[in-house]
Amino acid sequence: MNNRHGCFITLEGGEGVGKTTNMAYITAQLDQAGIDWIRTREPGGTPLAENIRQLLLNSGDEKPCDTTELLLMFAARAQHLQQVILPALQKGTWVVCDRFTDASFAYQGGGRGQSEQTLELLEQLVQEGLQPNLTLLLDMPVELASQRVDKRGEVRDRFEQEQQAFFQRVRDAYLQRALQHPLRFRVVDASLPLPQVQQQLDEYLQPLIENWHYSGETP
Template sequence: MQQGKFITLEGSEGAGKSTNLAYIQELLQAQGLEVVTTREPGGTEIGEKIRALLLDPENTAMHQDTELLLMFAARAQHIFEKIQPALQRGAWVISDRFTDASYAYQGAARGMGFARIEPIENWVQQGFAPDLTLVFDLPIAIGMQRVKSRGAVVDRFEQEQKTFFENVRNAYLERAEAAPQRYAVVDAAQSLVVVQSQIRQQLASKLGLIC
């Protein structure tokens, strides 16, 4: 049986990852593929409990090292319980965020640096990485306006300041530029029709899918 493909969606708040994850799922299922959708932090029972700790806006005393290690604890469970078993049976997995988020949020925005994250990534993932990472990019002001328009209570990350998210955005673009064979940047400031056209083009060029 041929192993499935692993697609991750990245970007700062308000970039439209959730909407477009569902769209990609539909495209892949139309190809007759089994599709597993998931998210980080979370994706498993244990991971979702860790997610609750990480996103709780009352946890203002959480140290950045604690934050990073909790992210990778949830990720380890996610990989070995859900992602790898699905890929091994031939399913395609789409995740709303993965390890690139740790580099963007903890490495860049928290100022920890990439060098502190790399050994943890190597230990937990042992070389495991996505086949394709779509970076949904848009100006921070637009993204934050979209978040506000939802009317929902903001989580511990969403309450950060503009500079924090500028650093997140820049880190994503830096990583995408450094490895264009795995990453594709999607202009998420465009209309949904245009964004989804970009997605189809990238699935075709990067993974050979005709959607």
């Protein structure tokens, strides 16, 4: 498989929807299928991008303004793409990423009110047309997701400290994004019991795996 282009899967959703648990399930399915993969995240994925992540998530004395936040997100993404994602895909390795540009449209667009035109300009500048092969959106009501975050008992980061109205805008923006890009988005009802959530993941993931084995090409 080393001479084949890898497949790019992104897992999206707001806080508390179960991305970490289901990311582990997805990579286990890839192992079972005999597919080489790497797991990464945004913002982050490289030492420099992880430093940017800390600037974005920490609640310090000086909080980034909305434009600074947006530009830092895409700066981290540019580094991540060049150092991790693109080299892996070119080697034929599948990339499974915890959030990608759809998160910027949801958080900085829906949540912060940044214009879609600005986001699309940065997307084109940084990605040069690259899009995930499959985007799995874990969706659930905001109040339920917030209860899950509370149960963790961890200190909330700068984004997790936002008000419920912010997260409702994020959720709405994610769902709108899914409507705009129906070929690559699959919406997963993450409010269901875990076995049923993973059954949905199987339904969307297995055709991609089967196509990979059958044709030798990503869709």
